[in-house]
Amino acid sequence: AQSVTQLDSHVSVSEGTPVLLRCNYSSSYSPSLFWYVQHPNKGLQLLLKYTSAATLVKGINGFEAEFKKSETxxxxxxxxAHMSDAAEYFCVVSGMGGSYIPTFGRGTSLIVHP
Amino acid sequence: GAGVSQSPSNKVTEKGKDVELRCDPISGHTALYWYRQSLGQGLEFLIYFQGNSAPDKSGLPSDRFSAERTGGSVSTLTIQRTQQEDSAVYLCASSFRGLAAYEQYFGPGTRLTVT
Known part of the structure; x- marks a missing residue:
């Protein structure tokens, strides 16, 4: 079975400071990994994805993520951070064990203070 | 192009009534997923359609829930004899193919309130 853990349920930052949202997954080989963002009362939007190409992935709105296999x-x-980044962020893993049903983390709420 | 659409956007129903939620995926996407998102919670997988294959219903919480996908396109999620715990946002997503590397495109969701 595949699983993904988002280590923080809430992250609070000030506008203009760096953002770090943590995600770990369980696997013995390389899955596909995604980050989605959900603004209040909206559907989810893809930020970026990793599918076994470059380990440093750049996404929309200045976000990026690094795949570290040794650390899963x-x-x-x-x-x-910008005020408009305040939203819920979901880390998603897919493809482990042949499963094409993605597994979602529980989400991290990013709060941005002016 | 058009994204994933869902209707209605909001639905209020009385306990015990049946409801139908509709999803129109992106044209050409063969994979379609339904999720449930309760207040402050993550996404709970409900059901997955891939092309003409039998759907994966492993996430349906009870036999009151069912879904169909007609002609490989539009999907309807039906909840019979609704209960208050069914209140949630129901999200639909489609993907070009039901493969791990393909991202999902989400609709705006249907907010279901059972009174």
Whole structure:
């Protein structure tokens, strides 16, 4: 079975400071990994994805994530937070054990203070 | 192009009534997923359709829940004899193919309230 753990339920930052949202997954080989963002009362939108190409993945709105197989991690970062980044972020893993049903983390709520 | 659409956007129903939720996926996407998102919770997988294959119903919480997908396109999620614990946002997503590397495109969701 595949699983994904988002290590923080809430992250609070000030506008202009770096953002780090942590995600770990369980697997013995390389899965596909995704980060999605959900703004209040909206559907989910893809931020970025990793599918066994470059380990450093750049996404929309200045976000990026690095796949680290040795640490089974796929943390999401952004150098400078903007107020509009306040949202719920989901780390998703797919493909482990032949499963094409993605497994979602429980989400991290990003709070951005002015 | 058009994204995933869902209707209705909001649905209020009385306990014990049946409801139908509709999802129109992106044209050409063969994979379709239904999820449930309760207040402050993550996404709970309900059901997965891939092309003409039998759907994966492993996430349906009870036999009151069912879904169908007609012509490989539009899908309807039906909840019979609704209960208050069914209140949630129901999200639909489609994907180009039901393969691990393909991202999902989500609809805006249907907010179901059971009174």
């Amino acid at each position: 991690s796929f943390h999401l970062t952004k150098p400078s």
